[in-house]
Amino acid sequence: MHDFLSAMVFSTLLSISFGPVALIILGQSITYGCRSALPGALGAAVADAVFAAVAFIGLRSIETVWVAHNQLLTWAAIAYLLCLGAITFKKTTSAVSTQRAAGFLPVFLLTLTSPLTIAAISSYAVASGAQLDGSGIYLNLLGVLVGSLLGQMLYVMVGAMINKTLAKRLDFGWLNRASGLCLIGFAAWQMVRVLVL
16 A cells, blocks of 8 residues: 555656646646546546556566657657647637547647656656565556546646636636647747757
């Protein structure tokens, strides 16, 4: 039980760090409510659990494939962030297409492109001395999944509260432009990081 709680606390703290995934989930919840942001939150949590599985089990083949395609995955994430940022900024699309953009699969794939996440989870696995044999690995994986989902749900709930309390007074045009610019900024920062390294 200690492994589960430890992994859950670590994963919750890791997942509440603000980045493009958090911005997407928060914006989705503010604009369309709590239920529309749940698939994205689950996508991010499952991606974190996949990273944890790779880190805990030490599947070199999966890790090698991820490292070999890291550049391609990073550029795909940059393109996705730029596209989503432009769509959010212009806000000419329908609610349905925007909801799909923040659904399970896009957020899952975007989360998988984060090298910091796998590095953090791998560091946790080494530093925590977690029991990664027998049932210990399952408790740790479940802890990461639950913790990540709790962290993402924080953004879902905050967005839903903003939606509920300020829906009539909130200027969604301004919010969409600010969110779009932030997403484009994240993409530009990733581009600079990739080109410099």
